[in-house]
Amino acid sequence: MSSERTCTIERHFIDQQYKHPEATGELTRLMHQLAFAAKQITKEVRSAGLSDILGAAGHTNVQGEAVQKLDEISNDVIYRAMDHAGVLCCMASEEREKMIPIPSEFTSGKYTLAFDPLDGSSNIDANINVGTIFSIHKRVSPDGTPGTEADLLQTGRSQVVAGYIVYGSSTMMVYTTGHGVNGFTLEPSLGEFLLSHPNMRIPDYGKYFSINMGNYHYWSEGVRKYIDHITTPDSEHGTPYSQRYIGSMIADVHRTLLYGGLFMYPFDCRDPKHPKAKLRLLYEASPMSMIIEQAGGLSTDGKQSILDVVPHGLHDRVQLFVGARKNVDELLGFLNQYDQ
């Protein structure tokens, strides 16, 4: 095993910290706690089929979606790993309508955490890849005071850390602090995340596209024209591309990071005056877009980088196109031609 492979995620956190003399170690501690939570959720996900935590928990979350028991367990694991860490001033979760305060004796932290505890949860019972997505900002309210929504409602561009943990054939944690993207694979026999994918780069182009084709007739003209273009056989344009769609954003974007192409979740334009988006900005689109852009790719809501979209609410939704540079540029050509 190469020397890089023996680099634990803890060592990597410390290396990142020592690149910044002003670092206090708070962020390192935050990342340690996230890695610990990831190991706990891995254990729950791996044993879900053998215990009674599969199936719906019987109530719906703020998104109106049936909450799976693993969603709740994952949410609680992350909350318990973070609430006493003394590094956060507040949190936001897909599973909670309102901002999650930090207990008053621990509210001095200078960071915020927005997370989707278990993205793709509708696939849990089918044993399909699910994952945790996280986004960290530095607070904007005065240190030592309870965190506020304003601390959470910041653009993707101002994220301090963005990352995800994908629970698949192995558990991988992929994160960026704005200086490139690194991937770590959990070595179960050690209980450690080891550096397995140093300096991840997305290919410049790929002949894959990831989208729910069942919504074809709901999309804008530009999106439909683009999909028609990439699915029409034409040797000169190297089409058709291959479609890959798992239905867990985290798995679809992770594959796109590795193989290129693009992932799309367009507006539902059945009401052209009120197009509807599905994916959430704060804890899905923003962190995944920072990862892809840090790896050399592009993200857009059709008009601007996802990282520049200003959030107004914790659960804002956004149209999302994210992936390899040439693929996203090709799509934008169609949106600019047909959707302006």
Ligand code: P6P
């Ligand atoms: P659809 C999972 O529920 C999720 O939020 C994302 O992870 C995924 O990309 C999307 O919804 C799938 O939505 O409408 O294709 O089932």
